[in-house]
Ligand code: S2G
């Protein structure tokens with residue numbers, strides 16, 4: 234239970250702002266809304282509040298400034314770095330009731346979303362308008378647009394469509410000082426000074442609340458087709474990437490290891506893509522526009538076989554087969570969750586990935602000879618997900634403590650490769666200590682000054698990203 238109790242006066246002022254039933258103090262709500270998908274801290278919020286308008290959000294922020302109450306934004310709570318954790322008596326602000334889609338414009342190809350719109354809700358809405366919202370990932374059925382924006386969510390289509398940042402045409406935010414800002418107003422072109430949208434996109438709720446967003450949509454892709462190719466060693470994946478992306482406009486280029494495949498085959502009931510066992514697997518997706526495109530894809534596949542980069546492969550012939558092949562990649566995260574994985578989400582420039590992975594692999598195998606290591610990720614973006622699985626007999630605390638030792642070596646490699654300690658999952662609580670491996674002291678000092686401008690009392694998601 235929270236050891237920080239909001240005064241009766243504050244509770245009644247909150248109820249006056251959002252309504253009697255939109256302030257929750259019950260143990261179940263505190264437990265549910267006080268955490269995200271990380272399993273490291275215990276949820277311990279003081280209360281949960283559910284605003285329904287930007288004015289209510291602004292009133293909550295002003296009240297929090299007056300009483301110096303820490304605020305934690307809460308969307309789908311699917312974060313993996315602790316960005317939505319409320320472990321120290323904070324007031325959680327949930328956007329569940331700000332989930333309306335409005336103001337669709339077919340000419341602008343934009344639509345306005347409340348921060349609480351579920352990602353999948355926007356994807357479906359776009360489809361209904363004959364358009365497409367392309368940012369996609371395994372948690373899109375429960376993540377919210379506000380959280381996607383605050384963490385600049387990436388996912389499995391970044392190679393073609395970029396990250397959430399590329400799809401935000403306008404943003405309404407309430408700053409930590411309680412100021413409402415309407416940023417960019419949906420403009421395609423606007424070179425009128427600093428673009429402050431970009432501070433709130435990926436800001437992880439440390440500068441203010443994302444309250445609603447005007448999102449760009451695009452044309453729907455045609456006849457998406459998936460190839461899964463078995464490769465003998467990691468370097469081969471880069472030959473495959475170069476061969477295919479030089480001729481085809483890929484919409485995805487993912488990878489996963491044989492062990493990742495075994496886990497989803499053994500525990501998610503999926504079929505192997507083909508009998509051949511390979512060290513790694515590449516999953517490619519492209520728009521199969523014509524028979525010529527399909528013939529070209531087969532020609533490129535043959536070329537990769539001749540080069541020895543590919544041992545075996547399969548191409549989807551139907552939407553069902555396409556979906557089943559995608560599940561081999563997308564089900565990994567959920568499948569391995571049962572082993573309480575120690576997760577790292579790192580990146581470097583694409584061309585450096587083989588050297589980077591081999592160096593990380595040798596450090597990990599040397600330090601964890603007895604732990605199962607699962608590799609997967611978005612190779613087309615230079616983004617690797619390294620997951621170390623907890624042995625059943627080992628306690629979580631001991632396991633995380635032992636895994637923590639490798640971070641020094643792992644992030645020294647990241648630093649040497651001028652990579653990022655967090656490619657797409659954000660910094661939150663879990664990656665904060667490692668920020669200096671990819672941000673200079675000067676950059677971190679400037680980030681603190683920016684925080685001071687937008688959140689002078691430090692009430693916005695304190696302890697996340699920066700101390
Ligand atoms: C992925 C999902 C979260 C995880 O599958 O690409 O970003 O398990 C991940 O790392």
Ligand code: ZN
Pocket residue numbers: 388610611618657
């Ligand atoms: Zn990912």
